[in-house]
Amino acid sequence: MNSRLAHSNDAVRRAGRATRYLLLIALALMVVLAGLFGYLSLRQSAMEDSIREDALWAVYQLDRETRTLGKLLGDSDATVQEVSLRYDILYSRLSILSNARYAPYFELSSTFHQHRQHVRDVVLGLEKDFNALATVGAFSEEQRERILKELNGLAVTTGEFLTFTNAVMSASRAEARERIMYLQRLAAAAVLALLLTIGLLVYNLARQVRSLKQASSELEATANELSEAYKLADAGNRAKSEFMATISHEIRTPLNAILGMAELLSRGELAPDERRQIDVIASSGNTLLEIINEILDFAKLEHGSLSGEHVAFDPQELVTTCVRMLEPKAREQGNEILVSVTGLAPGDMRVSDPTLVRRVLINLLSNAVKFTENGKVKLALTGTEDRLRFEVVDTGIGIAADSQSLLFQPFSQVDGSISRRFGGTGLGLAISKRICEELGGKIGLESVQGIGSRFWFEVPVKSAPARASQPEAGPVRDVPSLNVLVVEDQEFNREVAGRFLQLLGQEVTFAKDGVEGVKLATENDFDLILMDMQMPVMDGIEATRTLRASGRSVPIVAMTANASDRDRRACMEAGMDGFEAKPIRIEQLRNLILSHGSRAKPETPNERSSRASELIEAIGEDGYRKLLEMFTDEVVVLLKAVHAALNDKDSDRLDRALHSLKGAALNMGLVDVAESAESLRKRSLDEVDIAQIQALIDRSINPVAA
């Protein structure tokens, strides 16, 4: 593939070079031709020929005038004037012969010189005689004889001069013609060469075009091959990712059991030695889980399957939850986490992907906590309308300047001793960097070895309307007792979930797969269903869909080791109410029951408040039941008062009656009833409202009373 491409590249280059040479040759030939034509046109200029002809003509005239004068002298009838005029004409020819323009021709040979000199000598020699003629009137016979003799001699010379000139001129003409012909032949040769060059040029250009075409088709072929190869590689990569996802799931499931059992064990009475061993199991398991999660995350990033969401969230809440998550670890290391927020009011919301932001922040915080001992970790959040900046400053071991650039590369830790001492995959920062890039932000650090590090990252956000600040949460309520269905195929996972739920005082029913889960959920009224995702026969998604399709609105929460965003979305789309990543902790379960329990069935008895527990603890179940009976009687009286007040339209009395009802309910720990009474106080009410509060009271009391 490469050699073929290189070959056609070569061909194109060679053809290009040949074209350049040919163009140069053509250019040179054109210059030669232009020179030749310029020279030819100079040579061809009429002057040369005409001067040559004129020179010959001048010599001819000289000869003719010599003979005419001689003839006239011999003629006895000729007048003195005629003879004199003829001499003057002959004389005028002398100056023509000495004309500079003819010189090149007359000076071609010494013969010319001699001839001209002779002519000049004779004509000028006769000048005295002819000058005297005008005054004398006639030549003496002797004088005429002498002049005639001289003129005859001159006629011989001019005759020779004429023939010689003619011969020389002819030769010169022939020579000139020869030269012109030579130049013309040269020009013809140049023209031929030029034509040949142009022909070659055309041929070469055609060849070049052919080569280019070939090269382009080869390029195309190569591109196709490459794209095939890419597809194969991509498929391989996909397979790798699938494999990693599967493997991590397979690892996480037993790990889930290990961690769960460790947690259960640690809740029991243990010898210090055993507790330490359990702690080691738990922390090793957590580390392993962390590593697996990081590798899985990195695989997903490599695969490009990370897709940022756009969700409104409260950055301060995010910071609080992250810090809370890491506080136990920080305490272990003797570290203190300090948080400062600037530019954000309580309840301010921003839009980005909170899950990804949280992941980066947790990574930076856990690094800071991990590499700092007995120090401080400061987290500073700075918010603007379109940007959030998180800075995590620690007083830890720091990073040498030359190692800092390595930090954000996958599988690189500052040095081997770090991984031995602190563990970790070295993927965390690489993942964080990818996430920041994905979110359109950036990440960086400043660090001095031995002093500490400052890691920071910035993400662009959009502003969202602020949320009304929530009232401070009241005292933690006790967990209400719910009827919980756990749908889970793995026996040890069922065991863990069951133990946890029992510990929280829940009624637990188990189903081994989706089908069984659906059957049980249809036949019984559950307050909460914990649903595994991957199960034989029918998976959690399918089971949820079936239940929702049959009109069941019971809260369903997914429990899975597949902690990906895609899974989360799939769960929500199927109609689930929540999503918990495995392994499930007891705290998570408690929160789940608290949030879904009260929401699940508002018509069922609401959970007992801590007040109720307090009462039961203080006076026992029986005492509490008696109290409830008293309360019931009281309620009858109070509701009657409400009725009367309503009928009399006495709002003051009505308000007092409702207030008393609220007070009595609070006294019994019936928070719902109290809240309901309070809400009724705030608006005008009718019989229906009273019937409703009556029903609520009945429901609150009956299960306990029954």
Next chain:
Amino acid sequence: MKTLLAALILLLPIHAIAGPLERPTGPVVLTISGNVVHTNADGVAEFDLAMLERLQGRAATMETPWTDGSTAFEGPLLAAVLEAAGASGALLKVKALNDYAAVVPIEDATTIETMLATRMNGEIMSVRDKGPLFLIYPFDNRPDLYNEKYFSRSVWQIKEIEVRD
């Protein structure tokens, strides 16, 4: 050029146009024969040097194939001479002392400022210096005339011009 020439012709002295031509007082240097109206001899118009030099003329310096370097020529315009002779026709046969003759179309006189030079470098030309008259084309401002066609019409030692139809 034509308009200029026409203007020149219009400006010719009255006596040169009207009436019979005066008799030459000096030696006759030029005879116009053939179709001439203003005759002053036996059917011809004869001119001495003074008569010619009184006519509308021009002076110019130029190079010619027959002279060395730049040469100043001076003399009446051929058109003025023909006008003075009351000549009309299509062709001029210009004859030289040695019986050399060239045929010149009348347009060379009417459309070109051709002169009958009487002086070369300010001097009257003797026969020995190609005199007395030399037909000089305006090679100075008409380089296109500088070729054999006009060289052969540039007769020197002129003695007679015959005007023909």
